Amino acid sequence: SAVISQKPSRDICQRGTSLTIQCQVDSQVTMMFWYRQQPGQSLTLIATANQGSEATYESGFVIDKFPISRPNLTFSTLTVSNMSPEDSSIYLCSVEVVSNQPQHFGDGTRLSIL
Amino acid sequence: KQEVTQIPAALSVPEGENLVLNCSFTDSAIYNLQWFRQDPGKGLTSLLLIQSSQREQTSGRLNASLDKSSGRSTLYIAASQPGDSATYLCACRGGGSNYKLTFGKGTLLTVNP
Numbered sequence: 001s002a003v004i005s006q007k008p009s010r011d012i013c014q015r016g017t018s019l020t021i022q023c024q025v026d027s028q029v030t031m032m033f034w035y036r037q038q039p040g041q042s043l044t045l046i047a048t049a050n051q052g053s054e055a056t057y058e059s060g061f062v063i064d065k066f067p068i069s070r071p072n073l074t075f076s077t078l079t080v081s082n083m084s085p086e087d088s089s090i091y092l093c094s095v096e097v098v099s100n101q102p103q104h105f106g107d108g109t110r111l112s113i114l
Numbered sequence: 115k116q117e118v119t120q121i122p123a124a125l126s127v128p129e130g131e132n133l134v135l136n137c138s139f140t141d142s143a144i145y146n147l148q149w150f151r152q153d154p155g156k157g158l159t160s161l162l163l164i165q166s167s168q169r170e171q172t173s174g175r176l177n178a179s180l181d182k183s184s185g186r187s188t189l190y191i192a193a194s195q196p197g198d199s200a201t202y203l204c205a206c207r208g209g210g211s212n213y214k215l216t217f218g219k220g221t222l223l224t225v226n227p
Contacts, residue, residue: 004157031213042118042217043158043203058214092157096213102148102160103215110155 002027002097006106013083013113020079021109023093028073031096033103034066038089046091049076083113116141116206120218127194128226135189135221137204142182148215149178149189150203158203162189166209194225 003026013019023032032049047055047068055068070076080087092108117140127133137147146165150158162171162178164187170179177190187204201222205215 006157033213033215040219042219043205043215044217045214048213094158094215100146100165100207102163104160105150105158107155107157 002029002095002104004093004095004104004106006093006109008109009107010110011112013111015084015113017083018079018081019083019111020077021091021093023076023078023106025074025095027097029095029097030073030099032070032076033094033096034068034076034078035092035094035105036089037092037108043092046078049078080111083111085113087111088113116144116208116216118204118206118216118218120202120204120221122221123219124222124224126224126226129194129196131194131225133191133194133223135191135202135204135223137187137189137218139185139187139206139216141206142185143209144182145207145209147178147180147187148205148207149176149187150205152201152203152220154200161202191223194223196225196227199223199225 005024007022034046035043037043046061047057049070051070067079090108093106094103119138121136148163149161164180175192180187201220203220205217
């Protein structure tokens with residue numbers, strides 16, 4: 001198991017600005033992921049955060065829009081850049097502590113863009 | 115491309131009733147299937163994980179089954195309680211080095227006292 005802390009828990013931002021979301025885990029983990037949950041939609045994987053190298057992005061997501069950092073095995077950040085109302089979503093960090101065991105999720109960041 | 119569907123989208127039952135939530139997936143080449151619970155304003159809580167080689171898993175009043183050949187999983191909740199009210203999500207993990215979880219949209223369960 002793992003305890004995941006995500007900050008901020010929610011924010012209201014202006015169009016065109018950027019926000020960085022932090023994910024801190026209480027133990028070292030190999031795999032960290034960032035998901036997006038748009039209103040009324042299922043969770044969609046944005047990218048896998050790789051320690052010491054560039055993140056692996058899913059189709060439809062690009063580094064310029066969602067830059068990700070992973071400086072060590074317990075911490076990652078996701079930045080949502082040049083935000084528009086379409087970016088209003090819940091953003092969730094998850095980790096896989098042991099391969100083929102349950103993924104654990106943070107409480108998410110609820111983001112609203114005005 | 116894996117697609118996951120959950121039926122029904124919403125379900126309302128009286129307390130004490132046994133119920134079944136359904137999940138179907140299009141690609142049977144999965145590594146495992148996970149059921150999650152999401153409470154309003156919260157993240158996801160893992161309930162049960164079924165490996166691709168398993169048929170079912172049980173935890174307390176919860177029982178999840180997996181039929182890979184037909185692309186189906188069910189989550190059975192016995193003797194439902196108001197505290198079970200939440201959105202239930204199923205997710206399939208890809209095979210091999212594909213760690214991606216593909217989620218359904220969830221079933222919103224309301225258990226009425």
